[in-house]
Amino acid sequence: MDDLTETVRRERLVEINAQPGSREALEAAHGTVWTTHELRTEFEVIGFMAPVCVVRRRSDGRKGSVFFQHHPRFFFNFVPDGR
Template sequence: MTDQTESIRREMTRNINAVEGSREYLEAKHGQVWDTTQLQQEFSVEGFLAPFVLVRKSDGVRGTLKFQHDPRFYFGFEPE
C-alpha cells in the first residue's frame, strides 16, 4: 500500500524540525503547547503519523496535534 501523503508529511516534518522551537516560540506561533506529560494528562493518543498525532481530549473531542521531535512539544490542536 502506498502512502500518498508521505512526501508532504516528510517535508512538513523537516520544516517543523528545521528550527529548534522553544516552548515560548511555539506558543507565540501556535498558541497552547503541551509537553509529553501534559499531553498524557489531557489527551488519549490514538495514533502517530509524523508530524501528526491523532488524539481524543478528556471531554471526548477528537482531533489532531502537530509535534516537533527535539525538544518534544505538541501544538496546533485541530478538532475534527
C-alpha cells in the first residue's frame, strides 16, 4: 500500500528536527505547546506517523492533529479535523 503522505512527512520531519525549538519559540510561532504528559492529559492519542499525531480532544471529543519534534519532545499546532 502506498503512503501518499510519506514524502511530505519526511520533509517536514527533517525541517522540524533540524533546529528544534524551545517551548517559548514554539509558543510564539504556534500558540499552545504540550509536553507528552500535558498532551495525554488534554488529548487521547489515536495514532501517529512522525511528525504528526492524530488526537481526540478530551473536553469535546473533537479530532484533529498536532505536530511534534523529537528532542526536546514538544507537541504543537493543534488543527481540528475539518470534517
